[in-house]
Amino acid sequence: MTDRPEEFDLLVVGGGKAGKTLSMDVARSGQRVAMVERGMIGGSCINVACIPTKALVTSARAARHLRGASALGLAVEGGRVDVDLLRAHKQDVVEGMVAANRQQFLDSGLHLVIGQARFVGPRTVRVSLANGGERLLSGADVVINTGTRPHLPAVPGMAEAGVLTSETLLRLDRLPARLVVLGGGTVGVEFAQMFASFGSMVTLIEGGPRLLTREDPDVSDAVLRLFLDDGIDVRVGVAVARIDRDVAGTVRVTLDDGSLVTGDDVLVAVGREPVTDGLGLDVAGVRLNERGFVVVDEHLRTSAERTWAAGDVAGSPQFTHVALDDYRIIRENLAGGQRSTVDRLIPYTVFTTPELARVGLTETEARRAGHDIQVAHLPVAAIPRARTLRQTEGMWKAIVDTRTDRILGAALLGAEAGEVITSVQLAMLAGMPWTALRDAIITHPTMTEGLNLLFASLRSRPVR
Numbered sequence: 001m002t003d004r005p006e007e008f009d010l011l012v013v014g015g016g017k018a019g020k021t022l023s024m025d026v027a028r029s030g031q032r033v034a035m036v037e038r039g040m041i042g043g044s045c046i047n048v049a050c051i052p053t054k055a056l057v058t059s060a061r062a063a064r065h066l067r068g069a070s071a072l073g074l075a076v077e078g079g080r081v082d083v084d085l086l087r088a089h090k091q092d093v094v095e096g097m098v099a100a101n102r103q104q105f106l107d108s109g110l111h112l113v114i115g116q117a118r119f120v121g122p123r124t125v126r127v128s129l130a131n132g133g134e135r136l137l138s139g140a141d142v143v144i145n146t147g148t149r150p151h152l153p154a155v156p157g158m159a160e161a162g163v164l165t166s167e168t169l170l171r172l173d174r175l176p177a178r179l180v181v182l183g184g185g186t187v188g189v190e191f192a193q194m195f196a197s198f199g200s201m202v203t204l205i206e207g208g209p210r211l212l213t214r215e216d217p218d219v220s221d222a223v224l225r226l227f228l229d230d231g232i233d234v235r236v237g238v239a240v241a242r243i244d245r246d247v248a249g250t251v252r253v254t255l256d257d258g259s260l261v262t263g264d265d266v267l268v269a270v271g272r273e274p275v276t277d278g279l280g281l282d283v284a285g286v287r288l289n290e291r292g293f294v295v296v297d298e299h300l301r302t303s304a305e306r307t308w309a310a311g312d313v314a315g316s317p318q319f320t321h322v323a324l325d326d327y328r329i330i331r332e333n334l335a336g337g338q339r340s341t342v343d344r345l346i347p348y349t350v351f352t353t354p355e356l357a358r359v360g361l362t363e364t365e366a367r368r369a370g371h372d373i374q375v376a377h378l379p380v381a382a383i384p385r386a387r388t389l390r391q392t393e394g395m396w397k398a399i400v401d402t403r404t405d406r407i408l409g410a411a412l413l414g415a416e417a418g419e420v421i422t423s424v425q426l427a428m429l430a431g432m433p434w435t436a437l438r439d440a441i442i443t444h445p446t447m448t449e450g451l452n453l454l455f456a457s458l459r460s461r462p463v464r
């Protein structure tokens with residue numbers, strides 16, 4: 001290797017959703033682009049996060065359907081979960097997407113460099129290549145997109161006891177008979193319910209006052225009731241004092257209220273931390289915040305000249321669709337634009353069964369912000385489609401501004417909520433009044449039709 005770097009118009013460090021989409025787009029426009037990825041073709045979403053988990057949620061839902069088949073008029077036996085088949089299904093979905101990504105990378109003309117990058121100066125990285133050797137690369141512009149990894153808190157005994165993360169549990173080399181889940185956030189609830197559907201006895205421990213602490217208390221309570229119905233043992237407002245594994249292999253989790261939870265495996269799902277250590281960002285002039293995330297401005301510029309950051313590592317809300325929007329922002333700003341992250345309307349869906357889909361403000365946030373609000377409520381059982389699906393669990397709510405008639409936010413817990421929320425989001429983006437959703441003619445019988453009923457529960461402003 002010479003000391004002169006290979007020069008590119010754009011150098012992307014980490015091939016996550018933001019980085020790979022940007023790399024392909026810029027390469028297709030004829031510029032020289034190098035993307036360094038240490039091993040996961042396509043990034044974490046398709047390899048170890050969204051896609052494998054949602055493939056397994058499909059299996060979990062199928063298992064539930066099979067158990068409830070008689071209610072649908074079907075005489076079906078059992079539905080035993082076979083962990084080898086489960087793993088094969090998940091792998092097949094993942095490998096299909098990885099192969100499609102690899103082909104798209106090739107077609108775009110980007111230079112894919114497989115190896116671990118480390119900054120050795122401004123806009124210059126040394127890459128330890130996966131197949132041996134090194135390369136020195138520089139970019140006229142550089143984008144950091146190295147993502148996050150599971151955070152492991154300092155709990156006495158945990159390292160010796162051995163615990164799982166979302167990544168290691170997804171390898172599925174066995175189905176734990178008893179699974180203890182630490183953390184009742186998005187990862188914790190999705191995994192807890194999925195494994196309960198596969199037949200594991202699940203205990204979920206959340207340090208905060210309730211499940212999904214970002215949500216309104218009535219929404220968290222509705223999720224809690226579903227979990228209790230599923231036989232999940234939920235403990236909230238307790239901290240783990242220590243974790244031990246006995247000679248028989250049983251894990252013993254001692255809580256600070258003196259109680260003891262036992263299991264075969266512990267999944268730690270208490271948040272994610274940025275992948276910035278060992279990246280040499282100090283020599284690149286890139287500032288980090290106290291939690292190790294890259295500090296960016298609203299245009300996703302870092303403290304170093306012509307150096308940008310995108311996705312989880314830039315402190316963006318941790319969703320793939322947000323990483324995609326970060327790509328759009330940088331793409332436009334590389335071309336001299338001023339696109340910004342300010343005031344983005346970011347929906348999300350927690351893939352429990354049924355799903356919890358959210359957009360905009362919660363009721364708590366709307367009140368705190370001083371809005372004069374009305375809150376619409378609807379039990380999902382009131383929606384005809386839910387009856388035909390025989391999935392009547394859940395509740396919907398929406399928050400509207402009484403003065404402007406604009407929709408401020410919605411929380412939909414129910415079947416297909418992740419699809420329905422987009423209609424609410426689009427109405428918000430278009431600045432439509434809530435009455436438009438109350439009065440729109442919507443196909444019958446669909447879940448989206450429930451929006452007519454949800455908003456019909458509100459009072460209209462008197463006509464003046």
Ligand SMILES: Cc1cc2nc3c(=O)[nH]c(=O)nc-3n(C[C@H](O)[C@H](O)[C@H](O)COP(=O)(O)OP(=O)(O)OC[C@H]3O[C@@H](n4cnc5c(N)ncnc54)[C@H](O)[C@@H]3O)c2cc1C
Binds near residue numbers: 148323
């Ligand atoms: C279990 C789980 C389920 C999730 N489900 C969903 C979901 O359903 N929907 C949703 O929207 N979001 C979901 N998320 C969040 C989503 O996965 C992330 O927000 C998203 O993947 C972030 O993408 P990114 O662009 O920041 O980078 P990432 O996809 O994290 O990519 C970063 C890449 O950088 C590479 N890298 C790191 N360091 C180096 C280095 N030094 N040199 C070279 N390469 C390097 C890594 O190998 C990785 O491929 C989930 C997350 C988890 C953990």
Ligand SMILES: NC(=O)c1ccc[n+]([C@@H]2O[C@H](COP(=O)([O-])OP(=O)(O)OC[C@H]3O[C@@H](n4cnc5c(N)ncnc54)[C@H](O)[C@@H]3O)[C@@H](O)[C@H]2O)c1
Binds near residue numbers: 206207
């Ligand atoms: N469907 C989706 O879109 C999806 C799915 C999974 C993950 N994600 C993304 O990944 C991010 C990370 O997910 P996550 O669930 O790891 O983090 P999170 O921040 O969503 O939740 C972590 C939870 O763990 C709790 N906690 C923290 N320390 C604890 C401790 N010592 N003991 C018990 N509980 C503790 C917190 O109070 C919190 O409720 C999410 O915020 C989300 O943005 C998205």
